[in-house]
Amino acid sequence: MIFPSNRMRIMVATKPVDFRKGHDGLTALVKNELHKDPFTGTVFVFRSRRADWLKLIYWDGSGVVLAHCHRKRS
Incomplete structure (x- = not known):
């Protein structure tokens, strides 16, 4: 589990990426x-091209954590 500190930086890429990337x-x-x-x-x-998926990567000190989430369309 990621526990953000008060000094954690978050950077958001403005262009979509190929979501086959790990x-x-x-x-x-x-x-x-x-x-x-x-x-x-x-x-x-x-973010994905359609902006319905997000992927986050984070170095936790022992390895890279990859998390992803999907937004359902109604």
């Missing part, structure tokens, strides 16, 4: 496209 692909995207270090504890948020 933790390795998203970590590489953070390094190469966003020019950020994915191993600092910052939460990186990515």
